[in-house]
Each structure stands twice: as structure tokens, then as C-alpha cells.
Amino acid sequence: MNRLMIFPIIITVIQLISFGHLYYIHKYGSGQFPADFIELNILALCNIGVLISAYFLYYKADIKLSIWLVPILLAIITIIFLLVIYVIMWINKYK
Template sequence: MNKLMIFPIIITVIQLISFGHLYYIHKYGSGQFPADFIELNILSICNIGVLILAYFLYFKADIKLSIWLVPVLLAAITILLLVVIYIIMWINKYK
């Protein structure tokens, strides 16, 4: 396996484990404290770092590995989900 392919695979596995943990906290966590929302914020901040890394290691690279599209897509979905949740919260605040 190419050494360049290991890095996006590790990032993807970490993202999938984080999504699984976020789902577990959402389903079985405490209802008094929104731990899942806080973890989604932290995960989105980390995924901004993934997007910055992908910019330098995929989009600026001479040899483009299509395996980078998976962590980029997962990062974009996470950030988009957080933005949608913030928009829903903003709309419900002024209803």
C-alpha cells in the first residue's frame, strides 16, 4: 500500500469512530446537558482541520489520490449538519 494512502484512510476511520461515538452519546446520553451538540461542534472544528489538510495534500498535490474524497465528503457533511442545526436554532429563537 502506498504511504500516501494510509493518511486519508486513518482520517476516515477516525471520522467514522467519531460519528459512532456521537450517535451513541445522542442516543444514550444525558438529556439535561447537550453533550452531543458540544461534541458535534468539536468534531466540526476538527473537520475544518481535515479540510485544510486535504487542501494541501490533495488539491495542491501533483498526484491526486481519489481516496481523499471520502474524508473531505465526511468533513463537509459534518460542517453542513452543524450549520443546519444552528440555522434551525436561530429560526426557532425568533418564532
């Protein structure tokens, strides 16, 4: 396996594990404390770091590996999902 392919694969595996943990916390966590929402915020912040690293390691690289598109897509989906939740919360606050 190419050494350049290891980093995006590790990022993708970590993202998938964190999505699974987030689902588990949402499904079986305590209902009194919104731990899943706090973890989604932390995950979105970490995915901003993924997007920044992808900018330097994918877009600025001479050899563009298409494997980088998977963690980039997962990061964008997570951030958009969090923004949609914030918009829904904002709409329900002023309803």
C-alpha cells in the same frame, strides 16, 4: 499499500468512529446536558482541520489520490449538518 494512502484512510476511520460515538452519546447520553451538540461542534472544528490538510495534501499534490474524497465529503457533510442545526435553532429562537 501506498504510503500516501495511509493518511486519508486513518482520517476516515477516525471520522467514522467519532460519528459512531456521537450517535451513542445522542442516543444514550444525559438529557440535561447537550453533550452531543458540544461534541458535534468539536467534530466540525476538527473537520475544518481535515479540509485544510486536504487542501495541501490533495489539491496541491502532483499525484491526486481519489481516496481523499471520502474524508473531504465526510467533513463537508458534518459542517453543513452543524450549520443546519444552527439555522434551525436561530429560526426557533425568533418564532
